[in-house]
Amino acid sequence: MTGDGTRAVRAGLPEAEPHEPTLPGPVFAAHYHLPGDATGPYTYGRDANPTWTLLERAITELESPDSGAETIVFASGMGAISAVLLSRLRQGDTAVLPSDAYQLLPALIERLEGYGVTVRTAPTANDAQLAALDDSVKLLWLETPSNPGLDVCDIRRLADAAHARGALVAVDNTLATPLGQRPLELGADFSVASGTKALTGHGDVLLGYVTCRDPESAASVRAWRKTVGAIPGPMEAWLAHRSLATLQLRIDRQSVTALALAEALTGRPEITGLRHPGLPDDPAHRLAAAQMRGGRFGCVVSFTLPDKKHAERFLTGLRLVDNATSFGGVRSTAERRGRWGGDAVPEGFIRFSVGVEDPDDLIADVLRALDGARTPADG
Structure with missing residues (x-):
């Protein structure tokens, strides 16, 4: 049994060939030679691509290394989410x-x-x-930890309840990554993620994937990808595979720093609703500690400042942190999440994504920006 870091470095690599690269470059092809009646593994660019194959194999080795699972990659996380929901649900079903x-x-x-x-x-x-399921439910969708609230649910318990009713279970594993959580091992049928976030980690690739427990489910999801054409480009797939080699290094650094930042924010008078699953007194900590792997509680810290203006002053005062959406990248980002209008959060709610900067530098920057965001009335 190899460790997470070794697996991440070696995941999906082909057998070594003399004078060939360890990770072959991206294959750009819309069609392939098809002699006679042979179809072979590659026929047309919307169906399959050798670069996807290597990445899909790599993600499967991370998400479910000891099973017959299969992964299908997509152009984005929403492409992956849509594929599961729209390929499995029919008129009259309940989700x-x-x-x-x-x-x-x-x-x-x-x-x-x-x-x-x-x-x-x-x-x-x-x-x-x-x-609380009945026999009409065909699919239970979970997101744990949730984005942006960082709540956690019990995957194994809920999977058992769903399967007892004949329902399938999908888990959005974006925030945890397969190094922090393996939903299939906890009973889920699908592990879905936006590879745009921590999996690739550099803020330069849009990607999604679905890892399916069994071939029948994988065939359904793969057919949906082919039908709607939600395919990743070969360059994006290659960049994603290349990025996996540093996944453990990034995740471990980010998890440690995120917890340190959360601890540094504890007790700040202007902050309410501080959340990070690694904090011992966080409502999600007990379950997260039992369900998530290796003490990796994720790179996201959330908290609320008194109001919109206070939050904007804080974000403007940051020097080492980009005011940007998304999370999981090597450069720290923060945003006032309420600006999008789609989340039920206060106007001063901050979603903070910890990067790989030196922890002392990052925490000092955050504390300095918080001090600078105070008004005389704050004391």
Whole structure:
């Protein structure tokens, strides 16, 4: 059994060939030679690509190294999410989804309802509501830790409850990454993620993927990708595979620094609602510690400042942190999440994504910006 770092460095690499690169370059091809009646593994560029194959194999080795799982990569995380929901649900079905998940999920819910699918929602932290299933439910969708609230649900318990009713379970594993959490090992049928975030980690690739427990589910998701054409470019797939080699280094550094930042923010009078699953007194800590791997609680810290103006002053005062959306990159980012209007958060809510900067430098920058954001009335 190899460690996470070794697996990340070697994941998906082909057998060594003399005088060939360790990781072959991207294959740019719309079509392939097809002699006679042979179809072979590669026929047309919307169906498959050798660069995708290596990346899909690599992600599978990280998400579910000891099973017969299969991964399908997509042009974006939303492409991956849509593929699972729209390939598995039919008119008359019921799906249960979190009410506090990624902000574009409501748009997809509206689409599902337009197709005659009944959608029920419940908060991520409320396992009882999520587990209240009946025989009409065909799919339970989970997001843990949730974005941006950082709540956690019990994947194994909920998967058992769903399977007892004949429902499938999908888990958005974006924030945790496969080094922090393996949903299939906890009973899920699909592990879905935006590879745009921490998986690739450099803020320069849009990518998504679905890792499926069994071949039948994988075939359904793969057919959906082919039908709608939500395919990644070969360069994006190659960049993603290249980035996996540093995944453990990045995740471990970010997790440690995120916890240190959260601890440094504890007790700040202007901050309310401080959340990070690694904090011992965080509402999600006990479950996260049991469910997430290697003490990797993620790179995101969230908290709320008194109001919009206070939050904007804080963001403007940061020197080492980009005011940008997304998370999981090597450069720290922060944003006032309420600016998008899609999340049920206060106007002063900050989602902070910790990068790989020196922890002391980053924390000092944040504390200095917080001090500078105070007004005389704050004391």
